[in-house]
Amino acid sequence: MKPSSMIARLLNGLLLTMALAGAATAVEIEGVKLADSTTVGGKELKLNGAGVRTRVIFKVYVMGLYLPETKRASSEVLAAEGPRRFTLSMLRNVSGADLGEAFMAGLDKNSDQAERTRLAKQIAKFGEMFKSIETLKKGDVLTGDWLPGTGTVLQLNGKPLAEPLPDVAFYNAILKIWLGDKPADSSLKPALLGEKAS
Template sequence: MKPFQAIGSILTLCSAVFFSGNAAAVELAGVRLDDSVRVANQDLRLNGAGIRSKLIFKVYVVGLYLPEKKTSAADVIAVAGARRVSIVMLREVTSDEFAKAFTTGIEQNTDAAERATLAPSMAKFNAMFASVAQLKEGDALQLDWVPATGMTVQLNGKRILEPLADAAFYNAVLRIWIGNKPVDDKLKRRLLAEQ
């Protein structure tokens, strides 16, 4: 082995050790997101994370978990396995405000025909928010896609939505953050591990 090849091999090995050792939790605004979670007996890795801000207020921390790293929205939407969006609130928000934000995000990233097909799932999703008076600082919301079951939602570990077996709706929810008109461009780049 030539000297430069040996140095290259050593550097590659050192980087692998360094990065695998640093594959720990991410902390944003005092919120810790685990590097990996288990959904439906499948290990998911944190693809990216960021803070959703509105005007000058930090609203929530969000993390996207996938079976393997993806850097494009199309690749995230195409994932066949389990997926998770993890949200931790940084301030108090009424469930009505939160539901309106979700509805607006979905409407901005779907056309009229798609919205018509998503309407039954959207109605159930909005009814879920109606069952929760408000989201308080520190509340944790998990939106999971579970293959063969559907979309489930948990608030602080308690299921608040019966499974919605509508993959198109889950993908519409994902597009709130990673679609063509995301709620925040910088947040989209962070969730897709571009930044």
């Protein structure tokens, strides 16, 4: 074998290895690694987008949004069928009461009165769930899954926080905290839609 063809083979092998390694690499934001994909309800979901939730000057959590297929508009995310997941990886300690208050404010800003009335029982259970958490600590991971036929399943570090909440409109109301017309963080919304890194 000629030295030049041997070098070419080595280079091709090296490039292939680098490409495969790049494909398997998780996204990393603020030291938090988010997998490129995850399985929810037996279906593989892909990371649609991820970013940091900042409040005033403080970085509160890294959020990832997983969907069956890529969506670039809020309306498409809300209309998506099949399982969905969001993850919040805490970057600082936050009391359950403070996080719950922020979530409730986001729900109020992005849902109309009729929707809030229709979902009142589920919203109340959602609020009570946060009262049961004393503190979300740095490194804790909160996940919110939509499982068709089951409902919204919320877990902290893999442990269920409450009974599933059955209405898909409720799951969408939660997503609108970040993806609605008045999002909690204006730079996080486009990051979740894959428009740019936050």
